[in-house]
Amino acid sequence: MTVRMDAVGNIFGRVEGTDSDAPxxxxxxxxxxxxxxxxxxxxxxxxxxxxxxxxxxxxxxxxNPMEVWVFAGHESSRFGFAHLGSxxxxxxxxxxxxxxxxxxxxxxxxxxxxxxxxxxxxxxxxKRDASKIKSFAxxxxxxxxxxxxxxxxxxxxxxxxxxxxxxxxxxxxxAHSGTTPMRSRHDALVAAANIVLAVRQRxxxxxxxxxxxxxxxxxxxxxxxxxxxxxxxxxxxxRGNDFDLVSSVIDNIKADAQSAAExxxxxxxxxxxxxxxxxxxxxxxxxxxxxACKEQKIPYxxxxxxxxxxxxxxxxxxxxxxxxxxxxxxxxxxxEEFASIDDIMVGIDALTGLLEKLAR
Amino acid sequence: MTVRMDAVGNIFGRVEGTDSDAPxxxxxxxxxxxxxxxxxxxxxxxxxxxxxxxxxxxxxxxxNPMEVWVFAGHESSRFGFAHLGSxxxxxxxxxxxxxxxxxxxxxxxxxxxxxxxxxxxxxxxxKRDASKIKSFAxxxxxxxxxxxxxxxxxxxxxxxxxxxxxxxxxxxxxAHSGTTPMRSRHDALVAAANIVLAVRQRxxxxxxxxxxxxxxxxxxxxxxxxxxxxxxxxxxxxRGNDFDLVSSVIDNIKADAQSAAExxxxxxxxxxxxxxxxxxxxxxxxxxxxxACKEQKIPYxxxxxxxxxxxxxxxxxxxxxxxxxxxxxxxxxxxEEFASIDDIMVGIDALTGLLEKLAR
Numbered sequence: 273m274t275v276r277m278d279a280v281g282n283i284f285g286r287v288e289g290t291d292s293d294a295p296x297x298x299x300x301x302x303x304x305x306x307x308x309x310x311x312x313x314x315x316x317x318x319x320x321x322x323x324x325x326x327x328x329x330x331x332x333x334x335x336n337p338m339e340v341w342v343f344a345g346h347e348s349s350r351f352g353f354a355h356l357g358s359x360x361x362x363x364x365x366x367x368x369x370x371x372x373x374x375x376x377x378x379x380x381x382x383x384x385x386x387x388x389x390x391x392x393x394x395x396x397x398x399k400r401d402a403s404k405i406k407s408f409a410x411x412x413x414x415x416x417x418x419x420x421x422x423x424x425x426x427x428x429x430x431x432x433x434x435x436x437x438x439x440x441x442x443x444x445x446x447a448h449s450g451t452t453p454m455r456s457r458h459d460a461l462v463a464a465a466n467i468v469l470a471v472r473q474r475x476x477x478x479x480x481x482x483x484x485x486x487x488x489x490x491x492x493x494x495x496x497x498x499x500x501x502x503x504x505x506x507x508x509x510x511r512g513n514d515f516d517l518v519s520s521v522i523d524n525i526k527a528d529a530q531s532a533a534e535x536x537x538x539x540x541x542x543x544x545x546x547x548x549x550x551x552x553x554x555x556x557x558x559x560x561x562x563x564a565c566k567e568q569k570i571p572y573x574x575x576x577x578x579x580x581x582x583x584x585x586x587x588x589x590x591x592x593x594x595x596x597x598x599x600x601x602x603x604x605x606x607x608e609e610f611a612s613i614d615d616i617m618v619g620i621d622a623l624t625g626l627l628e629k630l631a632r
Numbered sequence: 633m634t635v636r637m638d639a640v641g642n643i644f645g646r647v648e649g650t651d652s653d654a655p656x657x658x659x660x661x662x663x664x665x666x667x668x669x670x671x672x673x674x675x676x677x678x679x680x681x682x683x684x685x686x687x688x689x690x691x692x693x694x695x696n697p698m699e700v701w702v703f704a705g706h707e708s709s710r711f712g713f714a715h716l717g718s719x720x721x722x723x724x725x726x727x728x729x730x731x732x733x734x735x736x737x738x739x740x741x742x743x744x745x746x747x748x749x750x751x752x753x754x755x756x757x758x759k760r761d762a763s764k765i766k767s768f769a770x771x772x773x774x775x776x777x778x779x780x781x782x783x784x785x786x787x788x789x790x791x792x793x794x795x796x797x798x799x800x801x802x803x804x805x806x807a808h809s810g811t812t813p814m815r816s817r818h819d820a821l822v823a824a825a826n827i828v829l830a831v832r833q834r835x836x837x838x839x840x841x842x843x844x845x846x847x848x849x850x851x852x853x854x855x856x857x858x859x860x861x862x863x864x865x866x867x868x869x870x871r872g873n874d875f876d877l878v879s880s881v882i883d884n885i886k887a888d889a890q891s892a893a894e895x896x897x898x899x900x901x902x903x904x905x906x907x908x909x910x911x912x913x914x915x916x917x918x919x920x921x922x923x924a925c926k927e928q929k930i931p932y933x934x935x936x937x938x939x940x941x942x943x944x945x946x947x948x949x950x951x952x953x954x955x956x957x958x959x960x961x962x963x964x965x966x967x968e969e970f971a972s973i974d975d976i977m978v979g980i981d982a983l984t985g986l987l988e989k990l991a992r
Binding site for chain 2: 484493
């Protein structure tokens, strides 16, 4: 395999086929994860792609070249936006917006890339020519309970849900916690607490339609025992596979945030960090994946993908499919995240069958 | 003035009197403040004591020796407990408890003292012999709106309200924010938000009886856009001048926290960080302070002290009084904190008159 890294840190491993003009059959995933995350999210799809391609090549060269793609900056944990690497491959860059975002330590995206010997000023050059790529397939743990509960091995993802994400800054008045009468307070944390509960309530109200809503990050300042909080920043993540429904939940949350602020006599500044549309994946690859499972008698189902996958970017320019495998109790993004080697190997069997059909 | 520092960092400046056996007339305050605090909280009482003693000595030696006391570690911001220095002077130490407390950077009290060349293992030796101290007086900004609203110059504090403080740790289940259905969540932040609102509601219910309640510190972990929060720690501060009422508010908040945890399927661990009793100050010094104000035609009133003062420790072993001066809009513990030089000087006039009566 010949291996290269692009300016944003995506890694590409390539094996040539018998027809050097044939379009690339690609598979892969990411290797970064969240703070205190697990060991299977992403990595399964990278190792799985390498393993599948190795098996296929062992039977002789394919017609099409094959590539393993390892996406950089998949998670949104650090900068509040996801899929840095895959968006660069697709040309979905927001250079002016990205270059000013800071992580909680104050470092910007260009600074963090430079520290890795990468080049933010060259990310426009990371775009791949879609006409030279035949397909992309991503093997990934489900990060949910459906396959385990159904005793199934493969979930063929037909659509990927997508989040709209907000940053909400609450600006109150810091004051002495002992001498400031309750009636004179403008407590940023009290308003923020009401916003957290509003996110929960608005998401619960649409949960039956697949909506989930979360406040995952909150900072409270000055943050001392004896000071009424003056500033709170929080991040809101709302997802579903119906963009209009997600948008209306977000609109309700914005209105709730304004009401909570007025009730406490504080100000809120709401910014949309990201707004992505759900993506329908390739019907042809979905069908070929089903064939691969049937031929190998692998128990499978069709499902909606709730987690963010780089495939929701790639799927907009290249025929793409995601194959989910079960993970223990559907738990992910924690150290308890687990997928058995047996389940992983069955997933790789399905991926191998799919890539054979595409590349042979 | 001869100056010395003790093992915990308290500073004592002393001028001798004509009678070397006469008990000490002391005055002072603290010079530390809270994160993003103001320039007047504490400092006014230290500079005021130096200025008053200088004026008195200018008229000739007094009978009693006089001392300026500068207390170390007054604020609770860093370790969640207040009055480190004054409690050592009184012998109110909790060495085993203090030595294990960590600040948010993980440093312990002994480590922080050692970094300043001080000696935690010697703090028992900081205790002063109360029989050799005649009185202590603390000049301090009110940190509240009463004097400014009443157009008064001096508030003679008769009682100091005291806080009961809790650390509440909420332990939920960190999980993927996109693939964890709303019904399967155990979100530590949702439970914490309900606790914040319970503290506000319980304090509001008793606000007419002088109760204030605050959640000033909260940390949310892992703290990422796409992770349901698994752990939250928060600090609760409830104050009043009626210990039984403060205790009952605290009990209600503990019960509310348990209910909030059960509703979300999370666990709470509640620890009492500190529990101090309101302190009634010296009737004799209150009377002498009133005399000093009357003689100088200084507009004064009697009041309850809502803020924590080292005088609430000292007042338990030595006759003590606190004199408040107005501060702008009653705002304190913020950079906007302000007291005019004119108001400060009138406060020093009152303090000077009081110390004259005690030491001459």
